[in-house]
Amino acid sequence: MRRALRLARRGWGWTAPNPMVGAVVVQGGEVVGEGWHAELGGPHAEVVALTAAGDRARGADLYVSLEPCNHHGRTPPCTEAVIAAGVRRVIIPVRDPNPVAQGGVDRLRAAGIAVTEGVEAEAAAELNAPFLFAQHHADRPFVTLKLAVSMDAMLAPRDRSRLQLTGPEAMREVHRMRANADAIAVGLGTVLADDPTLTVRSGRRPRQAPTRIVFGEADRVPRSAALVKTARRVPTWVMSRGPGETELPGVRRFTAPTLEAQLAVLRHEGIRHLLVEGGAGLAGELLTAGLVDRLVIFRAPVLLGAGALAAFGGVELDATAPGELPGRWQVVTERAFGHDQMTVYAPAASSAR
Numbered sequence: 001m002r003r004a005l006r007l008a009r010r011g012w013g014w015t016a017p018n019p020m021v022g023a024v025v026v027q028g029g030e031v032v033g034e035g036w037h038a039e040l041g042g043p044h045a046e047v048v049a050l051t052a053a054g055d056r057a058r059g060a061d062l063y064v065s066l067e068p069c070n071h072h073g074r075t076p077p078c079t080e081a082v083i084a085a086g087v088r089r090v091i092i093p094v095r096d097p098n099p100v101a102q103g104g105v106d107r108l109r110a111a112g113i114a115v116t117e118g119v120e121a122e123a124a125a126e127l128n129a130p131f132l133f134a135q136h137h138a139d140r141p142f143v144t145l146k147l148a149v150s151m152d153a154m155l156a157p158r159d160r161s162r163l164q165l166t167g168p169e170a171m172r173e174v175h176r177m178r179a180n181a182d183a184i185a186v187g188l189g190t191v192l193a194d195d196p197t198l199t200v201r202s203g204r205r206p207r208q209a210p211t212r213i214v215f216g217e218a219d220r221v222p223r224s225a226a227l228v229k230t231a232r233r234v235p236t237w238v239m240s241r242g243p244g245e246t247e248l249p250g251v252r253r254f255t256a257p258t259l260e261a262q263l264a265v266l267r268h269e270g271i272r273h274l275l276v277e278g279g280a281g282l283a284g285e286l287l288t289a290g291l292v293d294r295l296v297i298f299r300a301p302v303l304l305g306a307g308a309l310a311a312f313g314g315v316e317l318d319a320t321a322p323g324e325l326p327g328r329w330q331v332v333t334e335r336a337f338g339h340d341q342m343t344v345y346a347p348a349a350s351s352a353r
């Protein structure tokens with residue numbers, strides 16, 4: 001199953017709104033075929049793996065990182081391919097909550113195929129957390145908040161100068177994360193302070209460039225901002241509370257009265273996974289409102305000290321425990337990138353639905 005999950009990851013940035021899925025066919029303790037869902041609209045993982053296995057799929061075990069689909073979508077149902085191939089047993093981590101595709105386990109069992117569930121369930125759910133979330137929540141996107149902070153949980157030095165805290169390894173990881181998001185967002189303050197580009201500039205490019213989103217009043221977004229100047233090439237949206245007057249060429253503008261309402265607009269526009277990259281104001285608002293599904297913190301080995309800009313703007317931080325996070329969080333992943341430490345947190349109450 002871990003092999004199937006590794007294969008699934010090869011679809012990173014290419015399958016949305018579909019999940020990433022991998023499959024391995026095992027016959028007599030030997031891998032006889034494997035595959036993954038490589039691209040939206042392309043064949044599903046099981047079909048690729050079974051085709052690779054050919055006749056050797058008869059009587060084999062099929063490890064697939066999501067319940068096989070049971071519907072005619074862009075491709076025929078995987079359940080029928082599994083049954084036709086003569087597979088003996090199917091092993092999955094989690095069921096597919098998609099109402100149109102689900103039902104695979106029941107269909108396979110009805111055809112006399114043994115099905116084992118729950119293998120590597122946590123890892124599989126985490127890999128496709130935004131997909132799984134979207135099946136149960138139509139009111140907003142899955143929100144990943146990424147922040148690079150100092151050891152004392154600061155975002156910027158006292159003089160607010162633009163300081164690159166994390167190293168090149170962490171940068172590459174951020175670009176990889178961007179490739180798996182439908183949209184990348186920042187607050188207006190970050191546009192004014194950093195003039196970011198918010199494009200995927202390292203690693204494999206995604207199937208579609210993520211939409212770039214600014215939360216803030218459109219009238220305050222400079223026409224000279226890098227995001228505005230490139231808006232005709234890369235989709236760029238501004239989410240404002242008020243209507244505003246200035247024209248921003250190539251930029252789509254949306255008006256909604258609250259952050260929640262703005263997120264609802266984004267989901268309605270097809271954004272299922274939103275990566276927020278700051279700054280302190282937007283991060284604080286999202287955290288306070290309980291709208292963060294994954295918090296990704298890169299901690300750089302520097303101290304910014306008194307007077308620096310606190311990472312979780314507007315949210316109480318325990319001064320005696322620098323880096324302590326507001327709310328209750330559990331650690332999902334921890335990993336070093338060069339000199340920086342990445343920690344991924346999920347809200348403690350909810351699991352990766």
Ligand code: AOF
Pocket residue numbers: 017018019020021022036037040041043044045046066067068069072073074075076078096098101102
């Ligand atoms: C599988 N194996 O590799 C994937 C599955 O309309 P389609 O054909 O693109 O199907 C999309 C749905 O199928 C998707 O929303 C999810 O429920 C399931 N994805 N299922 O058996 C796969 N990618």
Ligand code: ZN
Pocket residue numbers: 044045068069070076077078079
């Ligand atoms: Zn399928």
